[in-house]
Amino acid sequence: AQSVAQPEDQVNVAEGNPLTVKCTYSVSGNPYLFWYVQYPNRGLQFLLKYITGDNLVKGSYGFEAEFNKSQTSFHLKKPSALVSDSALYFCAVRDRTGTASKLTFGTGTRLQVTL
Amino acid sequence: ETGVTQSPTHLIKTRGQQVTLRCSSQSGHNTVSWYQQALGQGPQFIFQYYREEENGRGNFPPRFSGLQFPNYSSELNVNALELDDSALYLCASSSSRMPGASTEAFFGQGTRLTVV
Numbered sequence: 001a002q003s004v005a006q007p008e009d010q011v012n013v014a015e016g017n018p019l020t021v022k023c024t025y026s027v028s029g030n031p032y033l034f035w036y037v038q039y040p041n042r043g044l045q046f047l048l049k050y051i052t053g054d055n056l057v058k059g060s061y062g063f064e065a066e067f068n069k070s071q072t073s074f075h076l077k078k079p080s081a082l083v084s085d086s087a088l089y090f091c092a093v094r095d096r097t098g099t100a101s102k103l104t105f106g107t108g109t110r111l112q113v114t115l
Numbered sequence: 116e117t118g119v120t121q122s123p124t125h126l127i128k129t130r131g132q133q134v135t136l137r138c139s140s141q142s143g144h145n146t147v148s149w150y151q152q153a154l155g156q157g158p159q160f161i162f163q164y165y166r167e168e169e170n171g172r173g174n175f176p177p178r179f180s181g182l183q184f185p186n187y188s189s190e191l192n193v194n195a196l197e198l199d200d201s202a203l204y205l206c207a208s209s210s211s212r213m214p215g216a217s218t219e220a221f222f223g224q225g226t227r228l229t230v231v
Contacts, residue, residue, distance in 0.1 A: 043222040100171020105157030
């Protein structure tokens with residue numbers, strides 16, 4: 001089965017500084033990787049995905065992610081954090097069960113951006 | 116907004132009762148998946164419906180069941196509720212059985228179920 005790991009429960013960053021939220025993956029075959037963000041009392045919002053192609057993927061709200069095959073990582077990054085970026089971030093990988101394709105999520109990383 | 120709507124937003128039930136949660140998928144999407152997100156955890160896949168048929172299931176007991184209707188809206192039914200069923204239930208729709216190959220899954224805002 002495919003899996004992802006988010007080693008940090010929380011990341012603290014000052015506004016204006018760059019941020020990185022880490023994700024590593026374990027897959028057989030080519031990985032299809034995703035980042036989602038969850039604000040309080042809200043569902044998941046899609047940020048970006050890696051399917052194939054460029055290792056640097058650009059997504060919504062100024063976020064980007066770097067796919068690194070040798071390190072089996074897919075870290076989420078943003079050059080300059082905003083207080084409004086404070087939320088719960090989930091890394092996910094496409095997995096299969098039966099004939100269904102599902103998302104297998106990490107445990108989440110809480111991003112706290114302070115003034 | 117993703118165009119995926121869920122109802123109700125909050126629900127309180129008693130242990131042993133049954134509950135039905137509803138999801139209206141985004142226009143043009145024929146695939147609906149349901150996830151359970153317990154407090155402090157990532158979402159866990161319950162099952163997926165494609166064109167009104169269940170085509171995959173996660174590690175959940177049979178008392179978790181579902182339906183998909185011709186308009187691709189969906190229901191999640193949980194019988195004999197247990198305290199551990201308290202969670203946020205998320206519905207996700209996509210235009211393919213294989214989200215990610217060419218399209219991503221779009222999530223609703225979720226239904227917060229509390230079992231007391």
